[in-house]
Amino acid sequence: MSTGQKVFIVGPGFIGWNVLDILIEHGYTVTGLVRRDEHAEGIKKSGATAVMGSLDDKELITKQTVEHDIVFHTATADHVPSAVAILDGIKQRASKGLSTIYIHTSGTSVLNDNAQGGQKSDKVYHDEKREEIDSVPDSAPHREIDLTIVKAQKEIGEKAKIAIMIPPLIYGFNPKHKRLTIQIPTLTRFAMKHGFAPYVGTGAPVESNIHVVDLARAYVVLLHDMEHTSPASLLENPYYFCECTGDNEPSWHEIATVIGSGLHQAGIIKDPEPRTVPKDLYGDVFGEYTDAVIGLNSRSRANRLRALGWEPIEKDWKKSYIEDELPEIIKEDCGSFSGYKGSVAS
Incomplete structure (x- = not known):
């Protein structure tokens, strides 16, 4: 199986629009699912194609997934139906002998220790240690959708490459997009x-925290690695943190x-x-x-991305x-x- 250069982004907003810009620079053909005409015009100016719809348009999302080689979901970490729609499209592609790369966006609220403003914790999670991430409760924020994706990943097997990006507190401002x-x-x-x-x-x-442009670069670094790596390594561990703070949170x-x-x-x-x-x-x-x-x-550590050569370079x-x-x-x-x-x- 081979993967092409057609990318579908569900929710090219605060995160995804920055990813879109970099993908266009790298020569990918990008389509974005957007809700508003104004946003559609914005991503068209960035060089992408806009498809109008919402996260609840399951048939549309599945259809677009079937037509694209690479899919990013950057709209929200908590909308299960849209992620399932993507997974359905990936399964349809697999049945035709087509491989798909899928990067889903979760978030480090999944690590929430329920401190409620109490004390600083010494607990730090490392993404090269899947058992640390899997130790969080199934009821943790974002965990339901993460587990839905992992379950489907096992079913699809090596017919797709699936990863879950888990960013922390995101900051930063891109003056081209005017989004906070x-x-x-x-x-x-x-x-x-x-x-x-x-x-x-x-x-x-x-x-932990990360500048949105450093995060966008991380998605593309991960994509490039996924284009050349075996699906087996992602089946073993699909999780990637992305932070710039180290011990200085x-x-x-x-x-x-x-x-x-x-x-x-x-x-x-x-x-x-x-x-x-x-x-x-x-x-x-x-x-x-x-x-x-x-x-x-x-508190999270992006050890896997750093091993791929990614480093944060934006303002603190x-x-x-x-x-x-x-x-x-x-x-x-x-x-x-x-x-x-x-x-x-x-």
């Missing part, structure tokens, strides 16, 4: 509305401190000191998921926030902001 990530901008909008930068509990827990208290300082220096809030967010204001952060999103320990999270994200966020009117309502990638 989720967690840190949400905390900033809360601070602009309420006058203080929030954290959960003591703010001591830590999470910031605590949520430190993140809130940088947010408070940045907004204070910009003249947006009077008091730069961060505070514990009271539960009655969780609705203006991440609602019932606030403890899980910004109160967790999630502090410099990126102050120089790139914050100037964009303070342009917004956050008086009516009422928290983030979608699913969180990491």
Whole structure:
């Protein structure tokens, strides 16, 4: 079996659009599934073809998968039907003797230790040790869909190459796309509305992080390796972390401190000191998921990607926030902001 150069991206948004740009530069023919006409025009300008639809358009996603050699799912880590639609397309291709490369996006919230803003954890997960990842509960965030993919991977066997990218807290801003990530901008909008930068509990827990452009490069490095590696190695271990921090993960208290300082220096809030967010204001952060999103320990090491030659080269999270994200966020009117309502990638 041979794999061609036609790529289908489900959800070429904050993550996937950056992946799309690199793939176009590398000579791939790319099609992206998008919901809005404005977004369709954007990825067309980047050199891709747009297909209009949603994650619930199962037949469309399956059809597009059948027609493409390589598939990325970068829309969300929690929409099982769209992933199943991709897997159905991969099975149809396999029945015709066609191999497929599929890279799905999960997130390191799967490592959530339920710290709820308590203490920093010493537990670090390494992606070359599959048993560490498999030790997390089946009920962990994102785990249901990861296990669905792993089960299908076993059924399909060596007729496809399937990997699961597990990014941590994502930051960064690409001025060409004008898109912001989720967690840190949400905390900033809360601070602009309420006058203080929030954290959960003591703010001591830590999470690894990655710049979105470094993450996009990692997807393509992984793709190139998958194009030449045996499916057997991926059957043995499909998981890849992607982080830039090593042992220097910031605590949520430190993140809130940088947010408070940045907004204070910009003249947006009077008091730069961060505070514990009271539960009655969780609705203006991440609602019932606030403890899980910004109160967790999630420490990961991207040893497998580094072994492939990938290294992070973009700005660290502090410099990126102050120089790139914050100037964009303070342009917004956050008086009516009422928290983030979608699913969180990491």
